[in-house]
Amino acid sequence: MPDSIHAIPEVVILRLPLYVRVLTQLKDEGTEVISSRELGDRLSVTPAQIRKDLSYFGRFGKQGRGYNVSYLVGELRQVLGLDRQWNTAVIGIGRLGRAIINYPGFAPEGFKVVAAFDADPAQVGRQFEDVAIQSIGEMQQTIRERNIAIAIVAVPAPQAQRVISELVSCGVKAILNYAPIAPQVPEDVRVRNIDPVLALQTMTYHLKVRQDEAGS
Amino acid sequence: MPDSIHAIPEVVILRLPLYVRVLTQLKDEGTEVISSRELGDRLSVTPAQIRKDLSYFGRFGKQGRGYNVSYLVGELRQVLGLDRQWNTAVIGIGRLGRAIINYPGFAPEGFKVVAAFDADPAQVGRQFEDVAIQSIGEMQQTIRERNIAIAIVAVPAPQAQRVISELVSCGVKAILNYAPIAPQVPEDVRVRNIDPVLALQTMTYHLKVRQDEAGS
């Protein structure tokens, strides 16, 4: 059991879903075996990195041949916990929140929105896609009862930190945050931010350098 | 000019927009001066890291006092190239593409959607928010004429790589990709992916470990 000897670097965990995605695509295309080199080409990652990453979790390959695609994707899904359903709750049912509830991409991957919350009393009781909107006050109880492990935050920025703190106090350990803030959470809580503006702002630096060079 | 002596690590560029965001918020709250320690607390980053990051671009602080918030935010915006307007194009005008065009969060940050493209001839000619939808064939010309530096890809996954390759051949060097794929681009092209499913999948590993521990 290699994973009990050394802690697994967080970056490795961040890459595994990428591997799963490409492997799944390869499987659908009918590819049965793939080498670390070919997989690396598809992902712009070095073959050594792929082999090293996989080695944290087991020995999935065959020397001289490569990796069996369906076997590997199955193992990785198990490692990541993608072999089960994860119940989620959406908080904030504005335009974005409704789009998230209606988004058809979550369910096939095992992420099911089973609850929705909004601070606006006028929203409470309405239904979207089988999900009835509840008041924020009901959050703690519902999260417990419905075994909700992941919260998806889609409230306006000014309320986001308060909502996230409340989710943390409800025991939620994983948060997908769409609000444009830098949330503060205890270190045993994981947050991933979806923030298109931030993503754009990380690219302009290089564009600027290029522009300035062209201008001089 | 420290940035001409040593290349700036990419991770630093990724953090600067976060600094800008929090500093802007602090400025709005009326804070005039902040130390690297206080800023670090807000961002869950060590003070040393903030000081080191900033030192790549200049000496913005005052010993014994800290950093002047509005001065620092101004300098960083300039460093990142956020002191100008960036024209963008949206490709793929389905539900997601329309949401992006209508999204009110881009313009105030200097990102303006000035063009939109779709492969469906039935869509071509329609208008959303002042933007007329054009055919994919018009992309190259429009990108040049309208000085579009950033493309936002919102086409279905199967078409995404083809569209991205086409954008690259149009000379686009920055792409915000919403399609759930791992795009392949030349190394002088920057891509940021917005992928909620991937974000969720990077969190389940830790939830799983926790679950398994509880069960044993």
Next chain:
DNA sequence: CCTTGTGAAGGGGTTCACAGCA
């Protein structure tokens, strides 16, 4: 006394390179 800016030390992740095996 407080906080910056920064060389130097430290640590963690990537890459190398090769033994092992099909």
Next chain:
DNA sequence: TGCTGTGAACCCCTTCACAAGG
């Protein structure tokens, strides 16, 4: 021959710790 799995080397980023200065 081809490719995996992996210890070791390497490298880059983070953190330390302190001189400098308000």
